[in-house]
Amino acid sequence: MADSVSVPPGARLIRDFVPEQAAERLLAAIDASTWCADLKRRVQHYGWRYDYRERRVTEEMRLGSLPDWLLPAAEAVGDLPEFDRRPDQVIVNEYLPGQGISAHVDCEPCFGPAVASLSLGGDVEMVFRKRSTVERSSVILEPAMLLILSDEARYNWTHEIPARKSDMIRGMRQPRKRRLSLTFRTVTL
């Protein structure tokens, strides 16, 4: 159940991080790009490829600069106090109803001390669990909302999106819609 905004220490939410037109431009650019379908959900990697199985990024995995259409959002993320520079790696995740992402902490040696996720499309519940305890919290991620994970939330809590077809939102069970997330990271090699 996730009716209240409850995020772990070190996590921060920014509503309306991108204006509607910018969100539409991002969606159009993503939908015009090539998807990788190796996982249960489709993804696009920019800047650097990430190896999910080995949990690593190496020099050979550099893809190049971020595309122009990602730069305004990457600049804005890089200007946040949690970030020490502009992100140079972005993974776009597509979640269709019933799809999610299992509990994880973003690769610690691969990426810098802050990661951010911009939501587009439908609402979804994200669940946080404190490692080695039973503490849990959750939040509904809304379109155009940016979630930033730093400090405790980045290292001591897992985050996940349960793979289901609906979520409880403001007391009502709501069917999921297609959701996209753009996840911004700094590669630390």
Ligand SMILES: O=C(O)CCC(=O)C(=O)O
């Ligand atoms: O979809 C999201 O907002 C989070 C994605 C995520 O946790 C990841 O790509 O590692």
